[in-house]
Amino acid sequence: MTPETHTLAPAAVADIREIKARYPVAQSALVPALLRVQAEYGWVPPETYDGIAELLGLDTEVVAEVASFYLLVFTAPVGRQVIQLCTNVSCLLAGADAIQAHVEAKLGVKTRQTTADGRFTYIVAECLGACEEAPCMLVGEKRYKRLTREKVDEILDRTDS
């Protein structure tokens, strides 16, 4: 228990301990633990790596290399909502490029950027596994299907405003 551990909320520490217990080897809990910390802050501040490492008996360097590999582990601050817009083939065939242009113009950001007002982080995503609903996107954990410009406007205006 180094002092850095204390930067993790007690509830997160408890949850991570519980997650760790699910696995025969503690390191397996690393990605779930990162996601748990992310639930706290919206992203995973590098200052928490030491604490996570300590809880799981790992080197901090290992936490860092793993965190940087996975796209859904955000290692930099994000907006209040994360938009993942699929532009992969099936969505492209359904006009995702037009939707993409529309979202980028509307929010004034490119992929992996956050809007100036901090509302949205926008990510050009790979196939979201919902090609029958193309074009589609995730806003936070909610999936929206058969997007049109109007639908996008409505969804984004409604979300977190």
Next chain:
Amino acid sequence: MSQTPANPTVTLTIDGHAITVPKGTTVYHAAKQLGIEVPIFCYHDRMPPLGACRMCFVKVEKMPRLQTSCTLEATEGMVVETESPDVVEARQGVLEFLLINHPLDCPICDKGGECPLQDNTFKYGPGASQYVEPKRHFMKAIPLSPVLTLDRERCIMCWRCTRFGEVIAGDHALKGHERGFATHIDIPPITMEGPSKFIGNTIEICPVGALTSSAYRFRSRPWDNLGTPSVCTHCGVGCAIRYDARGGEITRVRSRENAEVNDVWTCDVGFFGYDYVNSQDRLSRPLVRRGDTLVETSWDEALNLVATRLRDAGGDHAGAIGGERLTLEESYLLSRLYRSLGSANLDYRADSLAAPDTRDWGWGTEGTMADLDRAGAIVLIGCDLIEEYPVVWLRAKRALDRGALGFAIAPKRLEIDRYLRHNAVVRYGHEALVLLALSKLVAEARGAEAPVEAAALVDLDAAALASRAGVSIEALRAAARDLIAHPPASFHVGRLALDGPDPRAVLLAANTLRAVCGGGALSILRGRGSAAAAAVAGMVPDALPGLAPTDDAAALGRLRTAWGRDIAAKKGLDTPGMLGAAAAGELSFLLVAGADPAADYPDAEAWRLARAGVGFLVVQDVFLTETAKQADVVLPALTHAEKNGTVGSIEARVQRIGQARPGLDGARADATILQAIATRVGVPLMYGSVHEIFEEMTTVIPGLAEGLAFPLPRRTARVEREAIETILASAPASGGGATLVPVTSLFRLGEMTKRSPGLARLAGRPTATVHPLDAARWGIANGDEVEVAFDGRTARLFARVTDETREGQILVPRSLRLGGRAHDGTVRRLAPAGTWA
């Protein structure tokens, strides 16, 4: 072709040549045995194959795809081609991929001239690049640490450095971050404590100029370097190294292979600790005391003065301390000089309060370091292996990785804790009690198999001992079971215990434990440079050269033959004895050769009294050390990079150092100095060459031979009743405050290391390690500047708050010189973290 189940072999054909290799050999190695060099980048023969770079393709009959020869196991009847047109084309393709983003800045790259990428490109590379796209850009030349510079644009992502951190060092110092084409080598985006101790190795194995030494950058081109094979003498491991010099300046140190010692690795003190040789601070004129000051003088005047005072002192009133910084020949000369004058006041232990009987407890290993390869259990007793003898840790890690179990009994949690099965963080000075409790538990569990004398342990209350030491009896029971189940054990007693309140009790307890375990090597990991071997060469008060008993007639006979005179069969004073005699006005001459007791002797007061009482103090050294400043005469010496001869490691392995640059003008080798003194006192020591001295040593010291570890004597393993009494009486009762525990760090500001800029920065700020509960009690936070008060003294340090230590124990630098007593201390905050400039 002989094929037995014990040693199965396979025969395959490579480029038309048949070769038989042991089963399990890869095609890459089979080809190598035929002299066929298949190009590689990611593969390194000390790590398991990865198969990532795709450079080592070969074509194998009946296999649809080209195969990576580094990963492919040779099988019976395999037919391999290493240079078929499709193989060459595939290699060309891989090189083309590797080069598209490479900056091709070979003319200004440190690696230019010794770069596998350059060489392979020359051999297989595509003529011109078809790449017209913008290259990938990274920030150039980032200093990742005080000694390591990273140029990511040159990196070809072979993963060697990251795997070194995982597989070899276990410290995970460098990692691949991000992924895909954005993958790059990095350290985490936050400052971390505890820099790697082995990062120099990553520079060595980097196949391009991506990882370079900050100390070496732009200093030389490989072809301008003059290389001299030598041995590192910073710690006591004796790693094989090579000095590179250019125009008389040491430009860098590289590691050499020695399977018995360092394999192919070296630690960062070895890699980066060479600039002291080039330092402007070097002594180049003899100094003589005139009142309060030291003034320059001629060699003649200085030597005459020294000789006069030594002659006047006569046999029993002259003493000499040193050995770790001398070559074996020099230790031998010093011993011969003194013994010829009738003095056995000789000691190789300049920085130790404890000087137990050398034939029982001499510094060094029992057996060799390579024995670790076969150990079932590795027991570290007050031994912070990675801080003291880092390269031994690499060997220990290899043993742990193959299934040996690690145990630690120490007053702090070791950095390598993760790799250990048992880690008892004991109350300071209580190691012996834990060992005794363990002995009892082991004897109990082994029952009839335990030696009969183990009966002496029957009445002990293991639980009570454990509780006194502050460790859990359940943990000890588990440790005892594991210890029995994993023979043979290898015991290592280290400085945390040996500099503690009762080193003798710890040694006796370790001996008891190994006796009940049915044996196991007992190594005493103490002493830097040539210390252990200096004892063998004769720098020891209680044994003759070769560590023969002082009354050993055969040994005395050999000395008579070699030296042409009779040597008295007597014992002399050890370092504490000499200092005591000096303080009492009974020592009129003290020679300190390559040692710095004024800074290193753990009891500052004892040294002060000794200095005040000694008649005449002579120091041979490279720098004006603390001791030199207090000397009557200072004689400027040469470094190990400037002379020839042999040195010996903690296993007293005799290895040759090499002169890598001309000696500094005005300074002289210690051997030359000693010979000049000897002539002047009338016991001339005439040899035609350094080699001749060594030849003579082999006649007086049977078993001494170049390259071999000298078998160091050790007390017989047995359970002794009186030992148990000593142990039980050992642990100090704790006082009121927090106990101060002196600890050693690999990176510290020594006379040599502080003159190597990278190492000086790695040493960082001196710290006081405080347990979080204590920190909360005293209101201090991590990084605060604090004052540690004890015994009316104070020290300013920087707080490290971690549970590496126990509650109630403050870890402080050894340089506080606490005198081997358990001091109570308190900590007060001076300034919050960050205000320190």
Next chain:
Amino acid sequence: MTQSPGTLGPDPTNVLLRHVNVPGQHDIDTYVANGGYAAVHRALKEMNPDEVVAAVDGSQLRGRGGAGFPTGRKWKFINRNAPVKYLVVNADESEPGTFKDRTLLEGDPNLLVEGIILTSYALGVRNAFVYLRGEYYDCHRLLGGAIRQAYERGLLGERILGTDFSLDLVVHPGAGAYIAGEETALLESLEGRRAMPRLKPPYFPAVMGLYNKPTVLNNVETLCCVPWILNHGAEWWMQQGPPQLYSVSGHVQNPGVVEAPLGTTLRDLIDRAGGLRPGRTFKACYPGGSSSRPLVAEHIDVAMNHESLAKLGSMMGSGAVIIMDDTTDMVKVIARVAEFYMEESCGKCTPCREGTRWVVQVLERILHGHGRPSDLDLLTHLSKNMTGTCFCPLGESVPPSLNAGLAHFRNEFEAYIARSNAAVPMPVRIKESVPVAGS
């Protein structure tokens, strides 16, 4: 029949998809009322593990994750006597165009749980893990609910249904990495490391899998077949086709998961997905995800099974059928597919890490009016250098698209190059800006 959200209730024309539109099917009571967990009761009470393995082996079930390896054979590789073995379910579904596992998990999560229990029983597994794609948030909730209920009913946990068989099941979230679908990368990821494929040998999952223990890895759909096979027998299963899920998307009127007998023709699949849009003609299709070599009009009557597709130099893959009609810009599609692999390359091996990006750079240049006539030869050259040289199949998924594109739609590339105009600036790709960190 396409699984379409409009129809509610069991669909007797389907097997695997039969209950995905039944309201409340994710609740264990409804699942049981519809015949759920009957197989578990039967197997645990009446069959020994070998009989379960034999039944699956007899059905000739082939893996539905992409490689199409016979499931029974895979199970038989496992050393039955190993004290610790694991079952890992591959629910990382990330191959572009694939969404059948999600459909099963969202519509009938208990079916997977039942398949896992049966498989674990057959293999003597005590701990099973589902590696679930991070973006499948709804699946996570639904599968979590199904598992909780199974524990409550004594179908998971200690001494299941009073037998000696115990099983714990953990859902492990992925976090955005397509390569984690590759079986050895998945194991690395599940062990808490970067998802980078392992070297085979020695790391064959059946021998040295999760935590270096023998491990069976199966796809979601594969395991969803198991309860059906045990309920009705191998013979019945074969008579059904066997049932195979195809994710049909792109230019069809009714995209969705189609359940059809394995080997249905491409033409038939298009029909079942509502046909092409009025007035449009078929141009090309990915028959087995974006890693498969695209088919063109002349292949419209190919039987969609492993053998026929392999004969065409393509593959069945994950059964993701992406239909493209005559409005499709093939250069754009191929560039987008290449970009996917560039984004998802793990970065371990040279040809994939460097090659995917180079290909994308060239294709982007062509798309943005900076193509050169020599680029087509360059693309052929790159495609060749990436074929047979990568560490795992990911990097080698770019050449099939590229080769088919250059063979069948060369004129489209040439048209772009002919329109090239050096005066038009190349847009800067934000995605390519590499973090300049570490200072």
